[in-house]
Amino acid sequence: MKDAVASSIAVDGLAKRFGEVQAVVDASFRVLQGELFGFLGPNGAGKTTTINMLTGLARPDAGRIRIAGIDCTGNPKAAQHMTGVVPDEINLYPELTGFDNLCFCAALYGMKKKQREARARELLETFGLADAADRKFAGYSRGMKRKLTIAAGIIHNPPILFLDEPTTGIDVASARQIRQLIAGLNRAGATIFLTTHYIEEAERLCGRIAFIVKGRIVRIDTVPNLIQPIQEKHVMELAVSNSQPALHDKLAQAFPHLTFQGLGGGLIRVEAGNPVHVGPLVRFLEDQGAEVNEARRVQPSLEDIFVQITGIEAGVMRKEKEKKGGGNP
């Protein structure tokens, strides 16, 4: 009971199946009050299905959901006044102006006319959309649409906010602005559940992160705890040309205390428990007929941990960004 009060979102054994596909499997986690919680995984991992179940757009097959201490497993309407949702797709009304869209969304939460108009103006100002307030939503740019969708999600000042891939498919500047807004909302006290497939975004914004792969939560921890095991590692990337096919085997034999990984495009990743000495490596490579064009130290990141835990190559995530016309975190 104490846990239920401290947690803004408490989920136990949540499961959902669509036909043959098990979209979410036995998901359990807590999101604490005032926390910015990241839900990280590739496309199709079960992020949106989880958000849909938490917000009432999908019915769980099993499990229990409590939002702000209210058990809303069978009755999602019970907690909807406490939550704001920013879906992964823009879903405001193209025929209404930005201002009218916000006022309409506020009315859905029972806000009175004066109150909703004042709040709409305040948010348009905050999100830098005041000049476009009277323009039809259909004429907004993608970044502007995304910002107004976020504004619509927080129009009623919800203490708990669900953000489903808020920066996907928008330009770098808008994505940065949105991340600043999200951080600001969290600083102001909102509990935020953020799904994203941008690892850097999760690392930058979130206090704790859950990794979800094929519907299963494979790890939940704070960002420092997740990164800690690899922070002691020393990583280096070498850009090499004219390399021979058997070069990796030769390197592994010559430097057994180092781990080598080919990243493609002539890039070799070198990992070690101690500092890597570049001199002997470069000399060895040159003796093998290869040319070392660049050697640089790499700071281990959450991406490395994600790859380690999920087995999903970072390249797959990058491709997904590109497929979605993704912004750049």
Place this chain on the structure above:
Amino acid sequence: MKWWIAFWNILVKDMRAYYLKPPNVSWGLIFPLAWTGMSFIKSGSGLESVLSMLPGVVVVSILFGTTSMLSVTVTFEKKGRSFDRLLLAPIPLVILMLAKTSGAILFGAANAFIPIILAAFLADLSQAAWGTVIPAVFLLAVTSTFLGLFIAVSVSEVFEAQTFSNFFRFPMIFLCGLFFPIERLPLFIRPLSYVLPPTYGADILHGAFGIGNAMPMPIDFALLIVFSMGLFLVSLRNIQRRWIL
């Protein structure tokens, strides 16, 4: 939570965004006009036939006005996912769907009065029982709107909404006693007429305009209410089953 604020704003938004748009207003005007003109020319019996055609034209105007608009707008919003925004709001589903359908009910009722106003210039409507006409028009608009909702919830694409609407609407023109009595239909088809709600609306209007009704009006009204409630409840159940996955 003040539901009436949400209800009113959904209604106003739909009226502004859909029903009061010039193309829809013109549809609301032209469609009844075209039906009146067509039926008048077809009958070839002069101005005295206007009154006998009026109930049928009123029913067709309501039926096409409501089902066309509601099935398309709801399917459009569902497809564009703006309907999800309504489902995410803390409004009971019953209130939400009543709000979504109110605009179409008003649109349908307004459509009904266009042929009535036109007929007033061509025929003597002084004998019409307006105390019966008005609730009958309202109930017909409600039933037809809920039929539109039933259609909207049963399809996923806008074009399907249109074609599926016609599956119901066109047979109704011939089977519901709008322009010729059900008694003239082949015996084996008649049971079908009695499971279609416009039959009862048309019967009330025939009585109210002094042409003569086949069934007692309280039964007609009661059956229209039953059809309305049935269609609404089935639609709500379908929304919960199909849209809240």
